[in-house]
Amino acid sequence: MAKATDSRRVFLSEMGLVIVAMIWGLTFVTGKWAMDVFEVEWILFIRFLLSSTIMGLLFRKEWSKLDAYTLTVGGLYGFLFAFGLWTQMTGLKYTTPAKQSFLLMFYVVFVPMFELILFKTKPNWKIIPSAIGLFVGVGMVSLKAGEGLDLNIGGDGMTIVYALVFGLQIALMGRIAPKIKSVVMFTLVQFVSATLFYGIMLIALQEPVLKFGLGFGDLKVINWIGFVFLLTFNSMVGFVLQNVAQRYARPTNAALLISTESIFGAIAAYFLDGEEFNIQKTIGVCVIFASIVFYQLDFGSKKKAA
Numbered sequence: 001m002a003k004a005t006d007s008r009r010v011f012l013s014e015m016g017l018v019i020v021a022m023i024w025g026l027t028f029v030t031g032k033w034a035m036d037v038f039e040v041e042w043i044l045f046i047r048f049l050l051s052s053t054i055m056g057l058l059f060r061k062e063w064s065k066l067d068a069y070t071l072t073v074g075g076l077y078g079f080l081f082a083f084g085l086w087t088q089m090t091g092l093k094y095t096t097p098a099k100q101s102f103l104l105m106f107y108v109v110f111v112p113m114f115e116l117i118l119f120k121t122k123p124n125w126k127i128i129p130s131a132i133g134l135f136v137g138v139g140m141v142s143l144k145a146g147e148g149l150d151l152n153i154g155g156d157g158m159t160i161v162y163a164l165v166f167g168l169q170i171a172l173m174g175r176i177a178p179k180i181k182s183v184v185m186f187t188l189v190q191f192v193s194a195t196l197f198y199g200i201m202l203i204a205l206q207e208p209v210l211k212f213g214l215g216f217g218d219l220k221v222i223n224w225i226g227f228v229f230l231l232t233f234n235s236m237v238g239f240v241l242q243n244v245a246q247r248y249a250r251p252t253n254a255a256l257l258i259s260t261e262s263i264f265g266a267i268a269a270y271f272l273d274g275e276e277f278n279i280q281k282t283i284g285v286c287v288i289f290a291s292i293v294f295y296q297l298d299f300g301s302k303k304k305a306a
Helices: 002-035 040-058 060-065 068-093 097-119 127-142 155-179 183-205 221-245 251-258 261-273 279-296 301-305
Strands: none
Touching (some): 002 097, 002 221, 002 261, 040 068, 040 183, 040 221, 060 183, 068 183, 097 155, 097 251, 097 261, 127 251, 127 261, 127 279, 155 221, 155 251, 261 279
């Protein structure tokens, strides 16, 4: 009975990560709406300052669960998380959403690499063909036929750095999450650390709130929708759900499931931003799903039964 309960928890947690991928897929479009007018550092600072304040007020009963472990590990993890997110959004200024969604898939390879280096956990052999399938599928969803990848050091380089940091985050969270008393408080500490990180950056860079030449009267409804989505769903809902789900989800599986954000990003771009969704993207979606299903298959079950 205990094994059945554990299996159900793992299944529900990993389905929760699909919802996280859906939210983050939408961010490729909504983030672009916000970044059209707001400077990146201000988006991140205001986003996590408001998220921290709202979460602190909404979950006042959880404050009693704040312990030294949550405060220390959540703070350090928050700085790592903040640096990674800054590299992603800054990289997006100098590359396209399509290229970024493709290059981010490197974290699928980085997660088992960190699992091996940090925790001596040998990756399943299926990760290699699954990762190759994911790269092919995401490439078909993200990139246009006949276009070269044409990497640049700025935007694309920072995106790969983020993939490395995000891979480390997923690997670490798989070990941290089961020891946390309150996921809400861990996320809150994470957000406060991120707010401090971006506040320091703003003091150092002295960036204006809006892009050069723009005033608040120039902002459109769509810009505010993008910003509010980043504040609510992407921050408070997305990251809390990820931290909860990774209490039981397997780290490598988490990486594969979160990779479906490219599918949701392509769908969002089609419905919300007018991008084409052609046969190439359709095949790419099928290849991504096939890669994830392949990793879940148990090829040893028949042999054990025999």
